[in-house]
Amino acid sequence: MVFFKKKADKNQLLKILPKVKGEYLLNEPLNKYTWFGVGGPAEVMYCPKDTEDLCYFMKNKPYNLPIFVIGGGSNLLVRDGGIPGVVVRLKNKFFRNWKLEGDKLVCGAGMKNGELKKIMIENNIGGLEFLVSIPGGLGGAVRTNAGCFGKELKDVLISATVVNSEGEELEVSADDFNLSYRQSFFPEEWIITSMTLKVVPQDAKITENIIEEHKNYRMKSQPHNAKTAGSTFKNPEGLKAWELIKKTKSNEFKVNGAEVSDKHCNFLINTGNATAKDIEDLGNMIVENVKKETTIVLEWEVKRVGIKK
């Protein structure tokens, strides 16, 4: 009885959504879009055809409909009950275009960071090598101010185009995003559609070498081919989260299939059959233990979204 009611409600949501040129997917499982490989379904997933379509959707959607944007899913822990409302995914070709304008690279937010490698090498430009080794897409990189090897998005972002909750397209300068350590300042519903990044002229060989060095460093120090979302906790001011986890022996905790990586103890791993709850419980156990032993409270860097089952 309850099952049928739920099914009817979901179709009901589809009926009240605006008619768009893009695609709606009902009850779309999100575990296939997240690096942890866990998470319940999106009530509806919407893949806009282009910016015009996205603006139309935002302008005409029901007023209080929850909206969440998913990028590469590499910084997300989607809970087992899934995400209510609409999950927007910029997978269409329109959001993966780029053009080089002198020392500026304009990129669609749906591009994967890894795609920058080919662009830099083929055009003898550099400056974005650090991004290539970070999983995920460019929209997520702006939103999280992604960084590594001494550089972060903040250092290369000139501006970004966003669509707001009223369906207006706005050009926002990098300063207005107020980017800081793994965070940015802007309303939850804003959707980044493209961005302009600073690049420098650079011989392709140099770019290739830097990218190779970064890759080798990661292979040595971080788990690869693992179901993880990278660093679980932010580094507290002047400290390293992984050192606190190790010092307090919190790295020895496990919850069913959720474990701490033995290569980098700020990385949690789904060894195969963990649920989102297992991973979140493990993270919370670590927070509690580190607090008990050191009084320091670790803050989640991985974004936890959706509802518990």
Ligand SMILES: Cc1cc2nc3c(=O)[nH]c(=O)nc-3n(C[C@H](O)[C@H](O)[C@H](O)COP(=O)(O)OP(=O)(O)OC[C@H]3O[C@@H](n4cnc5c(N)ncnc54)[C@H](O)[C@@H]3O)c2cc1C
């Ligand atoms: C093995 C591994 C290594 C990692 N190493 C690093 C590292 O060195 N440095 C680092 O900073 N991070 C690292 N990460 C974390 C992660 O890769 C980054 O945070 C990445 O930038 C997230 O991008 P994404 O596209 O996967 O975003 P998602 O995980 O899909 O989403 C992250 C956030 O961005 C928002 N978002 C995504 N796209 C958009 C958009 N178009 N508009 C508005 N909001 C959007 C989402 O709503 C969410 O709030 C690592 C992760 C893994 C798995």
